[in-house]
Amino acid sequence: MSLLVYGIVEATSGEPRGVGLDGRSLHAVAEGPLAAVVSNHLGDRVEPTPDALSAYEQTVRRLMERGAVLPARFGSVLEDASAVLELLRRRRKDLVARLQRVRGAVEIGLRASWRDGPPTPLEARSQSGTSYLRDRLELRQSARRVATELEPLGALARSSRRAIVPRPDLPVLDSYLVDSGRVSEFVALVEQLDDRLDEVELVCTGPWPPYSFADGAPV
Amino acid sequence: MSAPRTLYASTSGRTSRAEPITLVDLIDRVLSGGVVVHGHVTLAVAEIDLIDVDIALLVAATAKLAER
Numbered sequence: 272m273s274l275l276v277y278g279i280v281e282a283t284s285g286e287p288r289g290v291g292l293d294g295r296s297l298h299a300v301a302e303g304p305l306a307a308v309v310s311n312h313l314g315d316r317v318e319p320t321p322d323a324l325s326a327y328e329q330t331v332r333r334l335m336e337r338g339a340v341l342p343a344r345f346g347s348v349l350e351d352a353s354a355v356l357e358l359l360r361r362r363r364k365d366l367v368a369r370l371q372r373v374r375g376a377v378e379i380g381l382r383a384s385w386r387d388g389p390p391t392p393l394e395a396r397s398q399s400g401t402s403y404l405r406d407r408l409e410l411r412q413s414a415r416r417v418a419t420e421l422e423p424l425g426a427l428a429r430s431s432r433r434a435i436v437p438r439p440d441l442p443v444l445d446s447y448l449v450d451s452g453r454v455s456e457f458v459a460l461v462e463q464l465d466d467r468l469d470e471v472e473l474v475c476t477g478p479w480p481p482y483s484f485a486d487g488a489p490v
Numbered sequence: 491m492s493a494p495r496t497l498y499a500s501t502s503g504r505t506s507r508a509e510p511i512t513l514v515d516l517i518d519r520v521l522s523g524g525v526v527v528h529g530h531v532t533l534a535v536a537e538i539d540l541i542d543v544d545i546a547l548l549v550a551a552t553a554k555l556a557e558r
Binding site for chain 1: 516517520527
């Protein structure tokens with residue numbers, strides 16, 4: 272029986288409650304200061320159906336409500352408990368530091384979308400390669416101007432991640448790691464910026480577990 | 491599908507399409523965020539394996555692709 276990993280928590284969090292995917296009960300595999308929250312899993316794959324993604328997210332969100340958590344990427348299946356222990360041993364220093372940095376904070380997503388469509392529509396089929404690339408560059412430049420307007424948000428966050436033009440209709444897609452106690456202040460500033468910016472509409476989502484701050488570049 | 495509550499959706503009155511949390515928001519995080527453990531991960535849709543790699547390589551986030 273393999274194990275599906277939902278997230279990494281502090282060992283002091285105790286046994287997790289509730290269920291994970293397919294109603295399977297959760298349990299903790301602890302090693303030193305860390306514990307991985309897992310459920311038994313048949314096979315080595317997880318189908319990313321909307322229901323499964325939603326159930327996974329809800330499970331991780333419940334973990335966040337009990338304390339600091341580093342969500343695992345969806346579909347993280349390890350072959351057995353010893354593989355989980357090996358993960359916790361091998362990455363102990365990094366995971367402990369990341370847990371410390373996300374403790375007491377939540378992730379807030381911010382989508383900036385063009386109110387009236389992209390200022391430079393990208394229509395590759397009807398253009399030459401050169402004009403397509405020029406339009407693409409102009410779109411990125413417009414998006415960077417939007418990003419500059421959003422800079423005050425960074426001052427209210429512990430950390431942030433940014434994607435410029437992840438889709439033509441989205442000039443900026445940000446994730447912010449915000450102290451739980453500052454979320455209202457953060458949202459109020461988004462509201463102010465949304466009122467001020469004519470080109471884009473801003474929408475916050477969350478609070479999310481810190482998916483965007485659990486791995487990759489240091490928080 | 492239940493989703494996290496929306497904290498905020500533009501209240502300025504200029505919004506043409508007040509969009510709640512979408513599956514894309516969820517996918518952005520759940521599939522392309524999170525701790526990448528070392529292990530074997532297969533994501534399958536409709537019984538067709540889309541990705542079958544060591545997780546250390548894993549799925550490139552759409553956002554990251556777009557940054558290139």
